[in-house]
Amino acid sequence: TQLLEQSPQFLSIQEGENLTVYCNSSSVFSSLQWYRQEPGEGPVLLVTVVTGGEVKKLKRLTFQFGDARKDSSLHITAAQPGDTGLYLCAGAGHGNKLVFGAGTILRVKS
C-alpha cells in the first residue's frame, strides 16, 4: 500500500507570514497533485507536478516535486486569511489509484 505522510496536521499563523506544507512517501508517484478544500465542499485542484525536480508557481503558492518523485512541498508566501482551508496532497501511484495524505488544516489570522 502506498502511503503519503503530510505535515504539519495543523497550522495557525498570522497574516503575512510564510509557511511550508510537506508531503512525503517511500513510494514513487507518477504525479503529485495538491488540492484545497473548504468546509462543506469537495477538494479543488491547485496544481499537478509530474517531473522530478519540477517547481510550479501559482501567485503566492510554490509547489515542488522531489527529484526522486517521492515527496513534494507547498510553500505559501505572505499568507492571507483567504488562504485558510484544508490542503491535501495526492499521489498517482500503482494502477489507477490516487492516494491522499491526511491533510493540513491552515488557519490564517488577520
Next chain:
Amino acid sequence: NAGVTQTPKFQVLKTGQSMTLQCAQDMNHEYMSWYRQDPGMGLRLIHYSVGAGITDQGEVPNGYNVSRSTTEDFPLRLLSAAPSQTSVYFCASSYSRLSYTFGSGTRLTVV
C-alpha cells in the same frame, strides 16, 4: 457545465438499511471514483471505474458496491449500513488522471 453532481447532500440511515448515493458527471470523463473522508484520515478510495462496464476495488471497499452502466453515472450502494460507515462521501471524475473534479459530497450518518 454542472461538473460532478452528487445526491443527496445529507442522509441519515438506521443500522441495517440500504441506500444508493448518486454521482453524475457531464464532462465525458472515463475515470470515476468514490472516496470517503473521515477526520484526520484524508480521503480513502472505496471503488473506482476506468470506463463503462469496468469497476475495481480501492482501499476500503467492504460494505459498498458500485456499477458503471454509462459513462455519466457511477452510483455507490451501501448494502447494510453500519455506524462505521458514517462519513462524508465524495465522487470524483477525471479525463487524464492528472486532475480530478470532485462533487460537493454526501454527508451520511448511520445511527
